[in-house]
Amino acid sequence: PLGKMMLELAREEGGTPEATVIGGRLRTSATMAALANGTLGHALDYDDMGSFGHPSVALLPPVLALGEKLGASGRDVLNAYVIGFEVGANLSAASHYVQTEGGFHSTAVFGTMGATAAAARLLKLTVEQTVMALGIAGSMPAGVVQNFGTMVKPLHAGMTSRNGVLATLLARKGYIGTDSIFESKLGFFSTYIGEGNYDLEKAVKGLGKPYRLQDTLVIKKYPCCGSNHSTLDSILSLMREHNLSYKDIAQVTVDGLPYLSHVLLYPDPKKGINGKFSIHYNTAAAILDGKVVIESHTDEMVSRPQAREALGKVHIEVQSRWDPGYSAAPAENPVTLRLKDGRVLTRSTNRHTMHGTAKDPLSQEELVAKFRYNAGLTLAPKAVDGAVNTWLKLDQVQDVRQAMEAVAG
Numbered sequence: 001p002l003g004k005m006m007l008e009l010a011r012e013e014g015g016t017p018e019a020t021v022i023g024g025r026l027r028t029s030a031t032m033a034a035l036a037n038g039t040l041g042h043a044l045d046y047d048d049m050g051s052f053g054h055p056s057v058a059l060l061p062p063v064l065a066l067g068e069k070l071g072a073s074g075r076d077v078l079n080a081y082v083i084g085f086e087v088g089a090n091l092s093a094a095s096h097y098v099q100t101e102g103g104f105h106s107t108a109v110f111g112t113m114g115a116t117a118a119a120a121r122l123l124k125l126t127v128e129q130t131v132m133a134l135g136i137a138g139s140m141p142a143g144v145v146q147n148f149g150t151m152v153k154p155l156h157a158g159m160t161s162r163n164g165v166l167a168t169l170l171a172r173k174g175y176i177g178t179d180s181i182f183e184s185k186l187g188f189f190s191t192y193i194g195e196g197n198y199d200l201e202k203a204v205k206g207l208g209k210p211y212r213l214q215d216t217l218v219i220k221k222y223p224c225c226g227s228n229h230s231t232l233d234s235i236l237s238l239m240r241e242h243n244l245s246y247k248d249i250a251q252v253t254v255d256g257l258p259y260l261s262h263v264l265l266y267p268d269p270k271k272g273i274n275g276k277f278s279i280h281y282n283t284a285a286a287i288l289d290g291k292v293v294i295e296s297h298t299d300e301m302v303s304r305p306q307a308r309e310a311l312g313k314v315h316i317e318v319q320s321r322w323d324p325g326y327s328a329a330p331a332e333n334p335v336t337l338r339l340k341d342g343r344v345l346t347r348s349t350n351r352h353t354m355h356g357t358a359k360d361p362l363s364q365e366e367l368v369a370k371f372r373y374n375a376g377l378t379l380a381p382k383a384v385d386g387a388v389n390t391w392l393k394l395d396q397v398q399d400v401r402q403a404m405e406a407v408a409g
Contacts, residue, residue, distance in 0.1 A: 002151040002273075003043045006158070010036045019065040020401075023378040023409040030065040031165045037061035038161030042154040044294060045276050046223035046374065050357075051085070051216035052092035053099070054157060058111030059084040061161035062119045066168075067400040072122060074397035082213060084118025084164075089212035094203035095193045098328040100260040102194070105143030108156045109192050112141040115164025123168050135177025137167035138188045148225070149265050149277035219356045219367065222292045224276040226351070227263045231279060233354050234335040234347040235286045242345065244337070246288050246310070251338040254283060255317040258328050264318070268311065272297040279333075284310035287337075294377075368392075378409055 007024045015029030021036045028036070041047050041057040048056050063080045066072070088110040099106040116137040120130040140163040143156030171177070181187045182200065189198040222232055231254050238244070257264060263279035275281040275297045285296045288310040295301060319326055334348040353359040362370070368388055375384045387406040390397065397403050 002154060003040050005151075006036050006039045019068040020404040020408050022404070022407050025409045030069045031162050031169070033065040033068075034061040034165045035158045035162035037064065037158075039154045039158030042157035044223045044297075044374075045153075045225060046220055046294070047157075048217055048219050049226045050218040051089040051212055052110035052114070053105065053107030055085055055088065055107075055111070055114070055217065056081075057157035058088070058107055058115050058160045058164075059118050061158075062115045062164040063122050064400065064404065065161075065165055066119055066122045068404055070122065071399050071401065074394040074400055074403060076122060077400050078395055080118040080122040082211065083121045084114040084116075085213045085217075086114075086208055086211060087117035088114025089216060090203055090207055091188075093212070094199045095189070096197040097193050099145055100258070100262060101328055102192070103145055104141065104192055105145055105148075105153070105156045108143035108160045109141045111157070111160040112137050112163050113188070115160055116167045119164045119168040120171070123172055125168060125172060129168075129171045131179050132175065132177050133168045133171035135179060135181045136170055136175060137163055138178065138181035140167065141188075141192060145262070146265075148262055149269075149274045151273065215358050217358065219362050219370075221356050221362075222282075223294050223297060224282055224292060225262045227261060228279055228282045228292075229356075230331075230349040230351040230354050231333045231335055232282060232286050232292055233349040234333075235283065235337070236290065236292075237349075238335070238337055238345050238347050239287070239290060244339070245290070248339050248341070249287050249313060249337055250340045251313050251315060252283055252287055253315045253317060253336040253338075254279060255319075255334045255336070256330050257316055257318050257333060258326070258330065259318050259321055260328070264316070267316070269302050272299045272302050275302045279316055280311055280314050281307070283314045283316075287313065294374075375407070379407065383407075 007021060010021050010026060010028050010032050013032055015032050017027035019030045019033035020027055021033055038057050038061040041061065042054060047054055059081050063077045067077045091113055092110045097106060113134060116133050120133050125133060142159060147153055182189060222229055262277055266274040266278040267280045269275040269278045269281050281302060282292055284307055285292050288306055331350050331352055332348045334346060337345040356362055371388060372384055375387055390403050390406040394403055
């Protein structure tokens with residue numbers, strides 16, 4: 001529903017037809033297209049993650065929108081994306097920041113600066129213009145974590161994408177912002193990250209040496225908050241290996257959750273979108289259905305009587321802040337399945353090495369299969385085939401408008 005609303009708004013707002021809203025058969029201004037595509041791209045929470053939150057929904061919409069506006073090549077777009085990723089990732093790596101404690105969505109905080117760097121590259125801004133663009137963008141990061149599990153979280157990605165376009169287009173016209181957005185005690189780091197929680201030298205050290213992109217990007221297997229994923233891997237793998245179904249399970253316990261967590265916002269979700277941020281519901285869906293897919297997060301599926309019953313089998317153990325081993329972002333959440341026949345099965349999956357990470361990446365076949373399923377929700381089968389062929393070879397596309405036409409809808 002939020003995608004339909006955003007598409008309706010983009011149509012009503014109009015604008016110079018210079019960039020495509022994917023899947024909507026609509027062309028509008030670069031800023032509006034970036035806003036819409038960023039929001040649409042994050043609507044299912046099925047987009048990639050890693051390094052500083054959700055990189056691609058912060059970086060791709062601005063460079064695609066400006067790429068169309070400029071008639072840039074696919075290679076130019078990819079170069080800009082990589083540079084934006086490295087800037088956002090380096091800023092994140094230089095920061096001790098946990099978004100559930102800081103309150104600002106890290107995708108918006110670091111993504112806005114990364115999106116601006118990417119857009120600046122594509123627009124070929126001068127050094128001085130780029131400094132101004134980053135200064136302008138420094139006043140734009142936003143997104144409050146309490147809005148996770150609502151229609152506003154995807155809007156964070158949309159605003160981040162739009163801000164990267166807006167800041168750079170203003171800077172290209174000579175708009176003036178601060179030239180000390182990172183260094184100042186009243187700037188980006190001290191304001192969003194907090195005094196004593198960042199290292200300025202680390203922020204600029206080793207940019208592109210190596211590229212953080214190749215080590216930190218994670219392709220999601222489930223359309224829900226990434227903090228669910230290692231738990232779901234553990235549950236579903238145990239069920240497959242022991243040929244279990246819902247009727248075999250008496251109780252499932254997930255341990256080691258931090259007391260402030262994305263997935264503890266909705267212990268008893270009432271809407272499908274809430275369920276994406278509920279470790280309780282996703283665990284219940286996994287044992288009940290043996291899978292967690294797009295259809296798992298509809299209002300009907302969340303409110304069905306069987307799901308209500310399954311929630312009663314789910315126990316979540318929250319780690320005490322006083323525990324010496326406490327972590328606000330634990331790498332693992334051990335899972336225990338207690339079966340009706342008395343058996344107890346346990347598993348712990350590391351979210352830094354699980355399938356989909358750089359340590360164990362999806363195969364191209366798995367990636368294409370995921371794309372085909374998602375694209376098929378909007379595009380005709382023949383259009384899906386064309387999109388696959390075009391986007392797998394984006395670096396060879398001479399004008400990105402050709403690639404965007406393949407997914408226009």
